[in-house]
Amino acid sequence: MFWNALILALREIRRNVLRSFLTILGIVIGVASVIVMVTIGDGATAQVRQQVASLGSNLLVVTPGKRMGPGQSSGAAQFSEGDAAALRRDIPQLVAVSPMAAKGMSAILGNANWSTQVTGTNTEYFQARNLKIKSGRLFSESELRSGAAVCIIGSTVQSKLFGNQDPVGAQIRLQNISCQVVGLLESKGQSSMGNDQDDLVVIPLRTFQRRISGNQDVSMIQVSVRDGMSTTRVQQDMERLLREQRHLSANDENNFNVMDMKEISSMLTSTTKVLTALLSAVAAVSLLVGGIGIMNIMLVSVTERTREIGIRLAIGAFEREVLTQFLVEAAVLSSFGGLIGIVLALLVSILLASILQVPFILNTSIVVIAFAFSTAVGLVFGYFPARKAARLDPIEALRYE
């Protein structure tokens, strides 16, 4: 009975190719947009994760300010170098502790001028961030202590200022200070949010404090936890220590933040996720509209085929057989829409992924779900017209012109 219904449905669809296609267009668009949204959203999320992971897997970031939500904090007192020293002294699980202060400014070499981010920190910064020296060297202990005018530059700064020339040993100007390039970093490429991870100049923290910011503030501390240690545990230890350092009483809230990679990546991906969910919801609405389109056409079809239904009933078709016939027809119609939508979605996703430069990650479960959903839409919206057909009075139906 089911096979017969399937054959009948396919024949009926073939008879009205254009109408069938227009009927399922809503489903096609709905399914395609849901899949495209999810695929691109997943790609973007995966890209963020990947880049966060490339920062260093055991990284913890400490920032001043009360936690308000993912990535948001209120203003609060900055850290000092003493806080970083206390962390290094009292928490043995940390392998690298790098206090940081940063400012956007211009790097100048002769006529070349490039606006970049200048960070003052120590050598442990490179370890915590997984940055490697390509040529030249790191800062020496004495340079760090004395606040010498030396810098290490990223490959973007190198190419903007030096072209293909080796920058090591050259003097560049940062704002009004002149400093010598002692090292060049290996390239890390673009990050998820589109910012260039190679666009940076690193100088000793003391140099930054004395000659650029003019104060002793440390705006961020990055630490790296020894492999195999629980970051949660270390996080708790750090919080306890920093509360002491900042003289917080027992009922004060933390006025700083210790974030691990998971939090950082969820902070970065939360926007993507909200956007994906929102767009998918819009796409789901178009699936609903598509379903109503199918119901509309199935009702027309039932009316057009009243006589046929009458003949079938008179010959001895059961109510449920007529019901099945029309339900199968609606389901086949909408699952065709689902299939076309999937193919369309794959093409569009591959194209979009390459334009937006996000990885193409096909989530097979969303494809299966979208297909199942499109079939379900056919069944749900086909039920009312099918029931109408099945309940026709054969005598009336045979008389219908």
Place this chain on the structure above:
Amino acid sequence: MTMGKPTSVSSSPLIELKGVFKTYGRGTAAMQALRGVDLRIEAGEFVAVMGPSGSGKSTCMNILGCLDTPSDGSYLFRGVEVGGLGRDQRALLRRSYLGFVFQGFNLLNRTTALENVELPLMYRGEPVRVRHQQAREALAAVGLNGWEDHTPGELSGGQQQRVAIARAIVTRPAVLFADEPTGSLDTVRSREIMEILATLNREHGITVVMVTHEPDMAAYAGRTMHFLDGLVVNGHEGDGKGVS
């Protein structure tokens, strides 16, 4: 009337109506289409049903064909009460024992003659091979071999009605109900159809109940029932051979 098929062991007739009423509407607007019809049709009979429009003959045919149910009274089919059956039970009865031929042919458009004839077999759940073979045999029985792959649009009225007859007999029903089968055909085609019905009755033992307006066609039947104002007024024997 000869009996082409042995009657059932019981003495009950194939079809028996006892005091059947059919009322449409309610209250003062109620219209009585049938007001106490009694009739018997024995297996193997060829019965013509005549009467003016509104006399209740179509209503009666619908009830006999299990397309409709009586408001009151009793309908015995092979001695079993079927007047109170539900939709699906009546559908089962139709697909198992009854065949229908309509004035307007009522074939499925854009569907070949063979597939039209196969339709009742499909609902019986016969396998494809059996369906093909029995449908071809039925088409051959009405003289349409070679026309299997033509759609109704490609066939003449007479041919379409023959396809409809093939569809009605392909399940080897006990009764064939024909509602003005020649109503939209010219005299020559009408006679062809009547010959086929008479042959099916005579040689295959199929009981035929036929509504007609034309005495010429009624003459093929073994017996004619006249309806008037919702009642059977009389029944007389025809010659069973047709007239010229």
